[in-house]
Amino acid sequence: MDTDVLIVGAGPTGMTLANELLLAGVSTVLVDRLSQRSDLSKAGGVQSRTLAALDQRGLLEPLLATGDHPVTTGHFAGVPLPHHSDRHQLPWRSVPQVVIEGFFEQHLAAHSLHARRDHELVGLAQDDDGVTAAFADGATLRSRYLVAADGAHSTVRSLLRAEFPGQPGTLxxxxxxxxxxxxxxxxxxxxxxxxxxxxxxxxxxxxxxxxxxxxxxxxxxxxxxxxxxxxxxxxxxxxxxxxxxxxxxxxxxxxxxxxNASRQVGQYRHGRVFLAGDAAHVHLPLGAQGMNTGMQDAFNLGWKLAAAVHGWAAKDLLDTYHDERHPAGAAVLRNVRAQSLLMDWAGTRDPEVLAAREIFTAMAQLPDVQHHLADLMSGMAHRYPMPGTETHPLVGRPAPDLHLGPTRVHALLRSGHGILLDPADAFAKAADPWSDRVDRVGQGTDTEPMLIRPDGYVCWAGESDPEPALDRWFGESR
CATH class of the missing domain: 3.30.70.2450 (Alpha-Beta Plaits)
Structure with missing residues (x-):
């Protein structure tokens, strides 16, 4: 193999994924067909869930230090929303996509990972062991896995002949x-x-x-x-x-x-090839949801690919990428369609639409409604399926950034490992076989026990035996 993972597309999704793999010690090649990075702003904001994920990697403060990135309110169908929900204290920030890309480019370069530009993909073939990518200049590259982060007009998606159902653009x-x-x-x-x-x-x-x-x-x-x-x-x-x-x-x-085209691929995984970002879902650009959803795709996929490369991934771990992110993408498409209708993007001035918008605007003044819509836009409202542990209200959701004495949860996640919060030291023996991939934090934490995946999502909580969750999300014990 030339590399463990080949990422096609050096936009926010591709560079976020490259950083996740870099953190996990996975060899990665990042290619892009463009000769230089775009200087266009494109998306204009970073939502609370993405800000939290960047904080979990120690990247939030350096990103905000790149310039004046003011706190901004989001909106749903043009109705302003509060800065954050009750569950999340990081307000939305105005950070253009061009700034995100420039920041990641410099960060990756500081760790000797540079995007290979002028690399236009023209063919790919996969077998039981890996993927062979062919480029317009005649070069080929062999990788264990390939990720398409090459945008709405994805070459990888076309080469896969992947179904891309949805609604064509009408305006x-x-x-x-x-x-x-x-x-x-x-x-x-x-x-x-x-x-x-x-x-x-x-x-x-x-x-x-x-x-x-x-x-x-x-x-x-x-x-x-x-x-x-x-x-x-x-x-x-x-x-x-x-x-x-x-x-x-x-x-x-x-x-x-x-x-206003609205489409989503039927499958995010095709053997050893994965689709992420706009290569997997396209919609009207409302609330920077395209960029943020793509970056969340990358945070979800990165640690799972790393587990597969390092040989400890459970049999179906890579399949959970589709199981978790396809519904998340579908939820974004639904809310964008609803907003498009309420905003009357086509300018029809339909009396029925105007009446619905009037009622919606009044409802959106209620704090509970505002917070629900803010969670919907940021991805906080989406809950990943966690079979066998879903009865606990935290499971399947982002872990709260709890202060644990001299540190906090987000800081613990900067290792790229899973985290087991064990305030009573009740699970030391149970967790020891996974100590190479899960960091246990024992006495001194004022919280209930919980197991947090590397992407910051709670996958077990409570007083029951954590071993089934450890086995499911972190593979067989040593």
Whole structure:
């Protein structure tokens, strides 16, 4: 083998996965067809669950130190949501995708892992032992596993001929990175009587310290072929239609048309090949859910691939990637479709839709509803299936970042190992056979016993015997 894992695609999903494998000591090659990293912002925010996962790897503070990344409110169908839910104290942050990619690129390079660019995949074949990837320049590379993180138009997905069912795009909207004058006094989501609308949120600053905004425009006259270029006049006309003379375009840095296509692959695993991020699911870019969901795919898959490479993975551990992340992706597609309907993206001004939105907006003022929707958008509401232990309310959910004397749960997870919290030292003998992959934290912890996977999810809690959960998630004992 040339490497243990080949990752195709050096965006946020691919680089997050590369870091997970690096932490686990797995040899990894990261390739991308582009000659250089994109300088486009694309997604604009990092949700609470992703922030927590970055904190568990010691990456959150260094990422936030890269610039001004203000706390921002999320939204559901244009209705603002609180910064965080009661279960999670990390507020959403405005961190553009271009910053995420630049941060990971430097972090990986500091550990001698560099993306191999100008590597266009043109073929792949797999057998019982591994995957052979062929590139446009005639080179081949042999790996034990291959992960497709190569975006919505995934070459890997096409080569696999993987089913990608869903809804085709029926309309387009315009997304642009801009400098604007007068936008600060305008609501983040604005509609007019003709069905035209605009949404905007901060993107930090440009190299000269001037504030940037992501602007999204929609409505009846925004429905154009996706390939049609977006001009400055298009942006000015859209601003004028929604805001009149209140808002002016100062600079257009980047713009594209986005469709409302909604698709998800039927299977995330195809033998030794795995699909992640936009290669597995596409939808309208609402709440940066595409980038965040892709990064969560990577956090889920990374430790499982490492377990397989190191030889201790249980027989069906790699299958749980699909079992856990396919429902999570499907839930994102559902909430995006619901938001699209309530926001009237097509500008129909349907009286029934307007009535539903009016009632929804009123309901969304209730704190319990706000927190549920915030959890839904961030992925906190999704619970992984954990057969045999699901009766405990913590099981299947992200572990709370408990303070344990001089440390906390997130800091313990930076090893990339599983964590067994054992406050009464009741499970020392039971856990010892897994000590090479599970760190036991004994007396001095003011919490109930729980077993936490390397991705930060609780897989057992309570007073019952933890050995079945240890065996299921961490393989046969030594």
């Amino acid at each position: 387009t909207i315009t997304a642009a990175d801009v400098r604007l004058d007068g936008i600060e006094q305008c609501a983040s989501h604005t509609w007019n009587e003709d069905g035209h609308w605009a949404a905007h949120f901060p993107l930090g600053t440009d190299p000269r310290g001037r504030p940037l905004r992501r602007l999204v425009l929609g409505g009846p006259d925004q429905v154009r072929p996706r390939e049609t270029p977006v001009t400055e006049d298009d942006i000015r006309d859209g601003l004028s239609t929604v805001f009149g003379t209140r808002v002016h375009l100062l600079e257009l840095r980047y713009a594209r048309r986005i469709t």
